[in-house]
Amino acid sequence: MESGSLDYNSQKHKDKHKDREHKRERDNSKNGNSEHRRSSEKKHREKEKEQLKRKEKQKEEKFHSSDGKYRDKENGFVSPPSIKVEEDNGYHHSIKHEKSLKRERDEDEYKHNPKKVKVENEKKVKKRKQEDESDYEEREERKPKKRTKEEKKVTTGGKKKVKNEPEEKWKWWEEERYTDGSKWKFLEHKGPVFPPPYEPLPGHIRFYYDGKAMKLSPGAEEVATFYAKMLDHEYTTKDIFRKNFFKDWKKEMTSEEKSKITELKKCDFTEMHEYFKAQSEARKQMSKEEKQKTKEENERILQEYGYCVMDNHRERIGNFRIEPPGLFRGRGDHPKMGKLKRRIRPEDIIINCSKDSVYPKPPPGTRWKEVRHDNKVTWLVSWTENIQGSIKYIMLNPSSRIKGEKDWQKYETARRLKKCVERIRAQYREDWRSKEMRIRQRAVALYFIDKLALRAGNEKDEGETADTVGCCSLRVEHIKLYPQLDGQDYVVEFDFLGKDSIRYYNKIPVEKRVFKNLQLFLENKQSEDDLFDRLNTSILNKHLQELMDGLTAKVFRTYNASITLQQQLKELTSPDENIPEKILSYNRANRAVALLCNHQRAPPKTFEKSMQNLQTKIDEKKKQLSAAKKEHKAAKADAKTLRDEKSKKAVEMKKKAVQRISEQLMKLEVQATDREENKQIALGTSKLNYLDPRISVAWCKKWGVPIEKIYNKTQREKFAWAIDMADEDFEF
DNA sequence: CTGCTGACTTAGCATATTAGGC
C-alpha cells in the first residue's frame, strides 16, 4: 500500500547523517540520531467517514450541553437553563445569574474555610479605594457587571511605593469574555526596556592573540566578551559552538582584525574572563545601601515599564525587557549553538497598542519599526530574532486576565475530554483493525499520546534545530519491539529525545493488536524512516477536532495529568496524616504526574551534599530523641517514688519534649524522603502547566492544608481564579 | 494539499532572593 517514499527519504538521510553524530547533553541521553523527512504523498478519500464523524460529534455536543450543570460549560460562563437570555446578540451569558452564583460560592467558601481571606490577602489588608480613572471606557461590549464597577480602577501612575498593596484584586473570572475574537479594546503601555549599551573594557583588560596583546574594535570586543563570559561553561568546548561563534565573530571584526585573527584556539580571553568574574563578585559584595539603591531603581523601572493598561485594568507585563545580545545557547545538539544573537534596536521593534492610547516613545533619536493596533492578538511588542528568524513577543504576566482566561479554558477543554474519553478510546481501539494503514497509524499514535502522554510531534526543520521528536515524528530507530520481555508479552521500548532534548526512555507492555500494528509499520523501513509515515500532527489534530470540539493532541496531556493528580490525591491522602505528611502525599501525587509527563531536571549540583547534611541532622535528632526518652523514663521513675506535684509536672514536661522531638524527627525524615524521590524529577512544570489548580485548591480546603504550602506567591497569583472559585467538592 | 509563519504555551536552567541554621 505505501511505498515510494522510502528511496527519497533514505537518500536525504545519508546527506544529513554526517553532521549528526553529536553526543547528548544529559548523561542519561544516548540514542543515535539521523534525519528523516516524511514523504509528501497524501490520500484523502474518506469523505463519508468524516461526515459520519461529524454527525457523531454533533450528537456529542448536544449530549454535553444538555447534561445539566451550567458550571460544566466552558469557563462556567453560561446561562443556567432557567434564565432567559435577553437578546440573541451573540452574548449568551447572563450577568445576573452569575452574580447570584457567585454569592453562593462565597458563602460556601466561608463555611468551609473561614481562614481564606487571611490566606489570600496576606499583605494588603488595607485595600485603599483608588482615585477613579475611568477614562478607559472603551469596553462597552464587555459590560462589566455591577459589582465590578466599584472595583474598577486604574492606577496609571503606578506611584505606589509602600509595599504592593495596590487595588483590591480584580476578579476577572467573574466577568464576561469577548466572544468576537478580539482580545482587548484598549491597550496602553510604555514599550520595552532595552539593555544598556555596550561598555568597552577598561584599557588594562586585554585580549591576546597568539600570545600578543591586541586591542579590539568595540564591535569585535563586545562579541568577544560574550564568549569570555562563558569560558567555564561546557558549551565552549563544543566544536559546533566554537565554529559558529568564530564565524559570527569574524563578521563583527574590522578587516584588519579579520586578517589577523584566523584561529579561535589562538585567542586568549582569560583576562576578560577574570575581569567579569571579579565584577560579579564585586556586585555581590556591594554594600547594603548600594544594593538597596539598585533595588529601588529596578522597582522604578518595573512600575514604569512593567505594567500596561488593558481595558480597564492595570496589568503586569511578563517580560518587558528586550533580550540582550549574546551567544545563542540551544539545547541538546543544536546546530546553531554559539551563533551571535544580535542586539535589538528600536528599529526592529513593532509596537502594538490601541489607537487612542498614548503610544510608547522610542529612545531619543530612534524610531520604531512600526506601531500597529491589532486587537486580535495579545502581545504588546514584537521583534524578529536572528537565529531562527522567529518572532519574539512581549506579553502579559500569567496572572493577567488574558492569560488566565485562556488557562482556565484549557482545563475546561480537558474536562470535556474527560466526558468523552472512553468513547474516543473505544474508537481508536476499533481503528487498530482498520483496513487502512493511515487510520491504523493514527489510532496507534493516539493510543501512545493517551497512554504515555507523548507530545504531538510536529515536523521540524532539519539542520536548523536539534534532532528531537514527539509521537507523530517518531522514527523506526526510536522503538524496539519485544514479543517477550521480563515475563511480559508485547513490550515496546521507547528511547528518543523529546522537547529540550530530554530523553524519553520507557518500556511498556502494549496490547497485542498494537504490537502487531507496530510490526507492520516497521516492515521494510530503515532506522531513520518515520514510524508513522502516513501521519502527521495536522492529520491527527483534524481527526481529533472531529471527535470533540477543541480537542487536540496536547489536551490529552492536560487531561491525563490532571486526572492522575486527582486520583493519586484520593489514593494517597489519609485523614490521620498531619500536615507535613499530607504535603508529602501531595508531592507524591504531583510526582506521579511529572513522571507521566517526563518532566526531568538535572540533579542539583549540591544534591549529594545537602542530602548528607540532612542525614546528619536526622541522626542527631535520633540521638536527642533517645536521650529525651531516657529522661522521660527517669522522670517517671522519680515520680513514682516521690509522688509529689513537682515531679509529676516534670514527667509531663519530659513527655512533651519527647513528643516534640519525635515530631521534628519525623518532619526531617519526611523531608529526606521527599527530596530523594525528587532528585531527577521536576515538579514545577506540571504544577504550572498541566494540573488543574482547582484540584489542588479543593484538596487543600478538604484537608485544611494552607494553600501557601502548595503554591508560592507567584503561583497563587497565577491561580487566583481557581483559589477563589474552587470549593472542596470540586471534581475535575 | 503542503509549506510557512504567526501566536501562544510549555520547558529547563541560571540567577536572585529568602529562609533557616549557627
Next chain:
DNA sequence: GCCTAATATGCTAAGTCAGCAG
C-alpha cells in the same frame, strides 16, 4: 547578624497548533 542551602523568579528556547497563500 552572617552564611549557606533552598526556593522563587527570570530568562528565553522549544514546543503546539491554526490559518493562509500558492
